[in-house]
Amino acid sequence: MAGDNSDVDLMLRVKRGDREAFNALVQRYRKSLINFIFRFTCNEAASEDLAHEVFLKVFQSAPRYEPKAEFSTWLYRIASNASLNFIRDQRNRASVSIDGDPEKEADTSRIDLADQNVLVEEQLIEQERVRMIRKAVAGLPDQQRLALVLTKYQGLSLKEAATVLKCSEPAVKSLIFRAYTTLRERLVSVVSV
């Protein structure tokens, strides 16, 4: 069964043109990859398309794949490059929508709410809070945001994050610390110390 294999085994099979092994990898990383892109780009609409791009890139690059590092770090590296290109394109078009369409943002937040039975007022407050958090994260410099998303949400170790970011572990640690201190300042209205 493809599901019992390690990532590297599956990837070596993909290298030989095995579509079934590729589908198994997609199943394994689909959710985490889409959410990684979503948190890094703060753009829900583009996340799925970018995830497609990343998986296609993985498939195309399979013949050149060498199992030197963890597959996940290789995947996140491709995903972070694709996301960075997307963010740069958006900035160039001067239509970056961190705030986005307020109604759309509200919809997104509504989907995320676990408890649908809370009062409307509480819901609105919660939505606003989530919007502010997302805006604060989106406002971080790219490297800081990438380090934060990789370690906080994707559960990568400092070493793995350093491989993705192509820097040293202390540098990653510093990026995360600076991200937290920036967020602490920006979320001062939300975080009641």
Add this chain to the structure above:
Amino acid sequence: MDCRKIQDNLLEYQHNRLPEGLKIEFRHHLEACLECRSFLESLKLVDAELDRFGEIASSPYFDQKLNVRLDDLARQSWHSGFFQLLKQPYVFSFAFLFLATVSVWIGIRHQQAARLKTLEDVIRVQEKYLGSGFPTEVAREVTPTSDQHPDSTLESKTVQTPAGVEQVIPDQDRAVVENIDLLENYDTIKNLDLADSKASLESSTETN
């Protein structure tokens, strides 16, 4: 350990990434230092807020869309591979020469065929070179050689008429003259033509 070093490593402490010895040292410092303690609390609150970021679910058609794009990619790579191959000068030259040769050959065959649009044209050409009522068997016996198949005698560019006169066949008519099937059925065709003409004559006399 000073406050600066403690604060730089507070996230490690909070995420339980510090070695046990350092952890105890941190705990002692935090118990004594209010500033570092409040900084740690603020980081914990930021961490808790970040948990609210939420996540999204993939669409139910994610896999299908991906597979469609993969199929497109495979097709594109085949096409690009083919055109890349054509970009090689010698492959392109070979393909061009092959196509040119085939085109010229088809053109010549077409020109020959254009002159013989009906069965009458075929019979006319055959009668011209083989003579009226020239039996197929006679045609096959023209210039026979002992070791050749009877059909191969038709490969000659000349043919003898019943009168024994050798006549050169132009290249464009050779296809007709060499058409063995037609030659073999020549008598039958002629008989059919005669039968048809007789039948039409009879029917016309009956009507009269």
